[in-house]
Amino acid sequence: MLDVTIGPVISIIDGNTFTMNVTRIGTHNKFTYREYETVRIANTTASNLSSVQGIQEKQRLYSLLSGKIVRCEIYKRDQYNVLIAEFKII
Numbered sequence: 001m002l003d004v005t006i007g008p009v010i011s012i013i014d015g016n017t018f019t020m021n022v023t024r025i026g027t028h029n030k031f032t033y034r035e036y037e038t039v040r041i042a043n044t045t046a047s048n049l050s051s052v053q054g055i056q057e058k059q060r061l062y063s064l065l066s067g068k069i070v071r072c073e074i075y076k077r078d079q080y081n082v083l084i085a086e087f088k089i090i
Contacts, residue, residue, distance in 0.1 A: 003030055004074070006024040006071045007020045007021045007024065008069050009065040009068055015061055016046040017039065019036060020070060021036055039072055041086070068089045
């Protein structure tokens with residue numbers, strides 16, 4: 001069973017990474033979570049923000065997630081302490 005975090009999206013970092021305010025966590029989570037977590041969407045890549053494509057990807061993710069509450073299923077933390085997760089808008 002994967003850990004779960006739920007909360008509003010606070011900011012968009014790039015085309016596959018956002019920051020969320022963790023307001024709820026799953027009852028069976030194995031790990032501890034901070035109030036604010038950076039989340040990278042699992043199995044995706046984002047273009048460099050110095051490129052037009054990178055800017056467009058960030059804008060698309062902003063349009064999708066801005067002001068939304070998400071439920072994240074956490075796979076792991078990467079070497080930068082970023083959560084790798086799949087998400088659903090709730």
